[in-house]
Amino acid sequence: xxxxxxxxxxxxxxxxxxxxxxxxxxxxxxxxxxxxxxxxxxxxxxxxxxxxxxxxxxxxxxxxxxxxxxxxxxxxxxxxxxxxxxxxxxxxxxxxxxxxxxxxxxxxxxx
Amino acid sequence: xxxxxxxxxxxxxxxxxxxxxxxxxxxxxxxxxxxxxxxxxxxxxxxxxxxxxxxxxxxxxxxxxxxxxxxxxxxxxxxxxxxxxxxxxxxxxxxxxxxxxxxxxxxxxxxxxxxxxxxx
Numbered sequence: 001x002x003x004x005x006x007x008x009x010x011x012x013x014x015x016x017x018x019x020x021x022x023x024x025x026x027x028x029x030x031x032x033x034x035x036x037x038x039x040x041x042x043x044x045x046x047x048x049x050x051x052x053x054x055x056x057x058x059x060x061x062x063x064x065x066x067x068x069x070x071x072x073x074x075x076x077x078x079x080x081x082x083x084x085x086x087x088x089x090x091x092x093x094x095x096x097x098x099x100x101x102x103x104x105x106x107x108x109x110x111x
Numbered sequence: 112x113x114x115x116x117x118x119x120x121x122x123x124x125x126x127x128x129x130x131x132x133x134x135x136x137x138x139x140x141x142x143x144x145x146x147x148x149x150x151x152x153x154x155x156x157x158x159x160x161x162x163x164x165x166x167x168x169x170x171x172x173x174x175x176x177x178x179x180x181x182x183x184x185x186x187x188x189x190x191x192x193x194x195x196x197x198x199x200x201x202x203x204x205x206x207x208x209x210x211x212x213x214x215x216x217x218x219x220x221x222x223x224x225x226x227x228x229x230x231x
Contacts, residue, residue: 001173035215037215039217039218041156041218043150043156048206048221048222048223048224049148049156049206049208049218049221050221051217051218051219053217054215054216054217054219055215055216055217058216058217060216060217060219061219090155092155092156094156094158094218096215096217099158099160099170099172099173100146100158100172101158102155102156102157102158103155104155105155105156
């Protein structure tokens, strides 16, 4: 299985400040179609997970443009340009290259 | 509106089996694969497997091979996940979710979750 490693595992952010989460995979997620099979999900407290970013950098429908995904191959980053109170929760990266595996999750809280 | 609506919470004893349902509405069921995932207490998200639009090609995570079965009834737009030989560490919230079968755009719709408690 592809191992996904996130960092940091927790993050405390002041509203309005930026935040960044890193995700590394044990194998390249770049396929011959030039897409990286890496998604980002957010699970807010008491809710089902929701899709933020798919194929490395494509923002899902309805996701605010303060969220962006970047990276290729084995190294990826989720950035929040200005954190808002509603962004609290656990963020996961997930590889869709093979049988899906998730990173450990990054818990984001507001200072 | 598009929805995946799951069956209600379950309490089972160790060694028993559970079958969770997931009913789709608001979209063409046969355009999507259905995935099953879970979130155990204190753990992260875990993928259990997926079933494509038509029977055949079902893929399970290796750790669940032999005790998980995913099926779907396209006539009623419902998917099912059965887990056998339950253990206490199967206690978790189980989610069904979908991906577009032909055009990958992430897991873009999730059910509300079904809490399974395994306890003697």
